[in-house]
């Protein structure tokens with residue numbers, strides 16, 4: 395089974411590590427380049443993207459991670475992780491750096507103050523469309539949404555109803571997967587299994 399790193403500078407590292415193990419991978423917290431060198435894929439967790447951006451610099455991980463992503467390292471970003479992977483970010487700090495590995499424009503804290511956090515059931519292409527599969531419970535916490543996608547980016551999930559109906563909340567471009575929501579907190583490991591399969595097939 396593949397070794398999948400979890401960027402462990404900040405955010406919900408433990409939950410992703412546990413979900414990856416449940417999904418059949420070896421999980422390795424990544425704080426230094428020697429650890430990054432050992433992984434077949436990487437998860438960038440939820441947390442706070444401008445803080446994570448700063449810490450990537452402090453830990454001298456920014457350039458090595460960008461290099462590995464350019465070489466095709468499979469990556470999965472959840473919430474702040476989605477923001478980190480995106481090519482364009484709206485409503486962030488001017489000095490926040492990001493990884494530019496996914497051709498999407500993401501709006502940070504997009505769902506607004508009134509609905510900072512919410513949950514919904516949604517359909518996820520490649521997962522909930524399998525025979526007999528249930529919809530997926532999605533937990534959003536000060537989440538971004540994907541405002542627009544480039545060519546070659548597949549939309550895998552949108553918000554089904556309510557004021558944000560139709561907003562894009564899961565995307566994939568080749569080896570890079572991102573969700574606005576937090577599958578690591580629900581006990582449903584299907585997104586992690588989907589990513590483990592991506593890594594195994596890469």
Ligand code: GLN
Nearest residue numbers: 440441442443473474536
């Ligand atoms: N709002 C956070 C950010 O801008 C993301 C929130 C999360 O990861 N749960 O980075």
